[in-house]
Amino acid sequence: MRITAKAKTKLAALLPGDCCGFRFEGVVGSCRGSTPILKPIRTPEPGSVLVECEGLVFYCFPEQADCLQDGTLDYDPSMFGRGLNLTWPHRESCQCQR
Numbered sequence: 001m002r003i004t005a006k007a008k009t010k011l012a013a014l015l016p017g018d019c020c021g022f023r024f025e026g027v028v029g030s031c032r033g034s035t036p037i038l039k040p041i042r043t044p045e046p047g048s049v050l051v052e053c054e055g056l057v058f059y060c061f062p063e064q065a066d067c068l069q070d071g072t073l074d075y076d077p078s079m080f081g082r083g084l085n086l087t088w089p090h091r092e093s094c095q096c097q098r
Contacts, residue, residue: 001051001071001073002073003053003056003072004075006075007074008054010084011056011073011075012055014040019040020043020044020057021057022039022040022056023045023058023060024058024060024064025037025038026064027067029086033082033085034086036073036085041059047061048060048061049062049064051068051069067086071088072086072088073085073086074087
């Protein structure tokens with residue numbers, strides 16, 4: 001995964017000191033741009049996959065690992081920006097209707 005400097009700063013600020021990372025629960029959107037659903041966690045769930053990037057730790061279920069490993073996480077703080085935004089290479093199973 002690639003994380004921009006803005007996204008790294010935002011996520012580091014959102015992570016409480018007693019948490020080990022974020023649980024990735026999916027996205028709202030498609031490969032063209034989506035909002036990731038991330039929750040700080042104290043302990044990972046059994047069977048979860050670890051994805052680490054830029055000192056940040058994410059846990060996801062195996063079927064979601066490709067999305068994180070190939071993805072780019074960005075943060076747009078502007079008034080009409082997207083906030084946290086995750087994109088990844090298009091896949092046949094994607095719902096973006098290319």
